Amino acid sequence: MSAEGSGNPALRRIWLCADDYGISPSVNTAIRNLVMAGRLNATSVMVAAPGFHRAEAIALNVLNAGAPRVAIGLHVTLTAPFRPMSADFWPTQDGAFLPLQQMLLRGSLRLMRRKTLAIEIATQLKTFVIAFGRAPDFIDGHQHVHLLPKVREALLAVVKEAAPEAWVRQCGSVVPLRRRLSDRKALLLDLLSRTFRQKAEALGIATNPAFAGTYDFAAVPDFATLFPTFLERMPDGGLIMCHPGFVDAELARLDPLTTQREREYAYFAGDAFPAVLRAHGVTLS
Numbered sequence: 001m002s003a004e005g006s007g008n009p010a011l012r013r014i015w016l017c018a019d020d021y022g023i024s025p026s027v028n029t030a031i032r033n034l035v036m037a038g039r040l041n042a043t044s045v046m047v048a049a050p051g052f053h054r055a056e057a058i059a060l061n062v063l064n065a066g067a068p069r070v071a072i073g074l075h076v077t078l079t080a081p082f083r084p085m086s087a088d089f090w091p092t093q094d095g096a097f098l099p100l101q102q103m104l105l106r107g108s109l110r111l112m113r114r115k116t117l118a119i120e121i122a123t124q125l126k127t128f129v130i131a132f133g134r135a136p137d138f139i140d141g142h143q144h145v146h147l148l149p150k151v152r153e154a155l156l157a158v159v160k161e162a163a164p165e166a167w168v169r170q171c172g173s174v175v176p177l178r179r180r181l182s183d184r185k186a187l188l189l190d191l192l193s194r195t196f197r198q199k200a201e202a203l204g205i206a207t208n209p210a211f212a213g214t215y216d217f218a219a220v221p222d223f224a225t226l227f228p229t230f231l232e233r234m235p236d237g238g239l240i241m242c243h244p245g246f247v248d249a250e251l252a253r254l255d256p257l258t259t260q261r262e263r264e265y266a267y268f269a270g271d272a273f274p275a276v277l278r279a280h281g282v283t284l285s
Helices: 025-036 054-064 100-108 114-132 142-147 151-162 184-202 223-231 249-254 259-269 272-279
Strands: 012-021 042-045 071-076 138-141 239-242 282-284
Touching: 012 025, 012 071, 025 054, 025 249, 025 259, 042 054, 042 114, 042 138, 054 071, 054 114, 071 114, 071 142, 100 142, 114 151, 138 142, 138 151, 142 151, 142 184, 151 184, 223 259, 223 272, 259 272, 272 282
Parallel strands: 012 042, 012 239, 012 282, 042 071, 071 138
Antiparallel strands: none
8 A cells, every 4th residue: 555545445546657667767766756755656667768777677676675665567668769679670760669650550550560579578578577586567568559459469478478467558448438539549548448458358367447647748738637637437446657757868868758757746746646646535556
């Protein structure tokens, strides 16, 4: 249970998961700060990020010494500007993975090779196991690439064989359809997640019951106003994705999501956040 938990059995226990651990030292520091403060209880790790190394894994792993504080997952990365970890991965562009839009198109047209994808995913999983000394608690995908056709089949096969105790993130929403129609990204993730859930269930692989956390980063919304809407209808065991962090040169080089990470961090670190959880009958499991 999080430091914010009251022990009330009526509270819904959810996962608040910070994506992108490993992308840069400052993001890593911010995520660890929030875990130590009891403001996060899950994070997914980009082992394919050029700055990720064993010391960053040790610094995160030690937070679970004595008592578990944080679920640690693998953030499978298959999009630019990151580079494959396996030999002969295809397709690439200037040595890097393809951009998300091209991956989405290729996945929709079934133009990717399942075997090649499985080798890359297995390589990232093996790297995680070496760095952390154990299999991940859960597995998801950077930019939700794990939901794409061809990718999902390869990923679920690898999970079934190499990490059968891990659960996988599905991104199906529980908000009313009229609200999903106003968020095209959430609607697409919801549609992709239907098949993903079915395939995971057929293999006996667990998934989270619900998902929230998408929004238009470029619009720079007031995160304090936005976050409580993610808690609405969120069932016990549901997952909310977030991206807190501090900005450094490595982050700016690799990802366009920069200062909004600092806004998310400020909200989660602030005094109002625990009260919002309590007001919605939620605790961090």
